[in-house]
Structure formats: structure tokens, C-alpha cells
Amino acid sequence: MQEWCDPYPCPVIEYHDGVAVVRDDLLNVGSKVRFLDYLIGHDPDTSGIEEWVYGSSPATGYAQISLPIVCSKYGKKAVLFMAKRDESKLHEYQKRGIEAGAVYHWVNMGMLAVTEKRARDYVAEDPTRRRMLPIGLSHPTVEASIIRVARSLPLVPDVVWSVASSGTLSRGLQAAWPNAQVHAVSVGHKMAEWQIGRAIQHRSPYPFDKPVKKNELPPFPSAPTYDAKGWSIMQQWRQEHRPTGTILYWNVAV
DSSP: TTTTTOOOOOOEOOOOOOEEEEEEGGGOOOOOHHHHHHHHTTTTTTTTTOOEOOOOOOOTOSSSHHHHHHHTTTTTTEEEEEEEGGGGGHHHHHHHHHHHOOEEEEEOOOHHHHHHHHHHHHHSSTTTTEEEEGGOOOHHHHHHHHHHHHHHOOOOOOOOEESSOOOOOHHHHHHHHSSSSSEEEESSSSSHHHHTTEEEEESSSOOOOOOGGGGOOOOSOOOOTGGGGGHHHHHHHHHHOOSSSSSSEEEEEO
């Protein structure tokens, strides 16, 4: 992995209310296209994998967009197992995933444990050609890619904020900047201690699939059911603690 370089444009940093914001929403496909690139397109250990399978994406999840984008780039197939929805009620991200080339397997009674089980069973049918990605697309090379991209930025933050579900991005940022204080705004399922890492965890008051109120949206485009939920929590924390130094907020998508 030593010679791998992020093939996407360098992350844009804008300052909003004194906070350095990583505007990866400008990619329009999510930060994880950067972080999956090595694993799917360059890792010699996975060069024979033809189908990348994922069973952990909610309807509002961005992995269903990022994964097929990278798979299509390298002639691979993205296969998703998700809770069945009426075609007329597909989420915008699901429609975008289909447009990006993802193959969806719709699962009745599609609780997370069920969709993940179906994904595992599918991989087991042809394990030499298929590989399952764990929740959050977590993989050692993914976290290593996060570290490399983060350290390519023209700053070293003192405080780092991101929204977290599986915590993959947060753990990568923790490793990239070991001296920074890291905050993770938790949405979705209850995070395990290993997922949180050394981050200071904050819990979003919103249900996972409910968008943030308009008056709490950040002053830049941000996914309303995900990244946007951290901005007001961070601002409240700033008012209470009056931190010094550089604060960085990682905005994954819109």
C-alpha cells in the first residue's frame, strides 16, 4: 500500500464559523470512494474478488453509493442485501445506488441481522469470487487509507469531529492524528467500545432515519440524516468549553 495515492481530488477545506470543514460532499459520492479504492482496485490479496457484498446498509446509508462507484471503476460488482421496500418508496440514496450499478437483493423482514446473514450465505456459495464487507465497510486497508488521506491535508487539527455509526471514519482519524482530541456524534445503533476507540462520544437525539431540523443544519451542504446531525452538537460543545486551536469537522456527503 506504500505506493497508493488517493485518485480523487484532494479534499476541499472551507472555514465556517472558525471551523475547518472537509467538504467531501463535493465528491457527490461520499468519502468512502477514497477509502475503498485500494482494497477494491489495488490490493493484491483481493485481486481475484469479482463481487463485493454488503448487507449492513440502511436505506439512508451512503455505502450503497460509494461501493458501486468504486466497483464499477475496477470492473467489479457491488451486491447489496437490504430490507425490502415498495419500489415507489425507495430512498433517494437507493435510487442513486441502482444508477451507480449496485445489484440489490431485497429481503423481507430485513432487520440488520437478517440482511447480513443473507449476505454471508451468498458469499459462502462462491467464496473465491465473492467477499463480504463488514458493517461500516471496515477493513485494515480502509482505515489505512483514511490515515493517508487525512495526513495529506494541509493542517494538523487539535480537535476533530465526525458523525459515526460504525465508527470507521472516526477510528481512522484517531490514528491519523494521535495527539488530537476526537469527538464522534453517534447515530443509529449503539456503538461498541472498540468502534468508539478513544473518541469522546456524543449521542444524537434524532432517530437514525429522521433528518435534522432546518435550524440545526450546518452552513454547507450535508447529509440531513447523517453528517448534518453533528454540527449543532459541536457548536454547543464549543460554547461550553471554549477550545483553542484548530477544529476540524469531516463532512462525508450530502
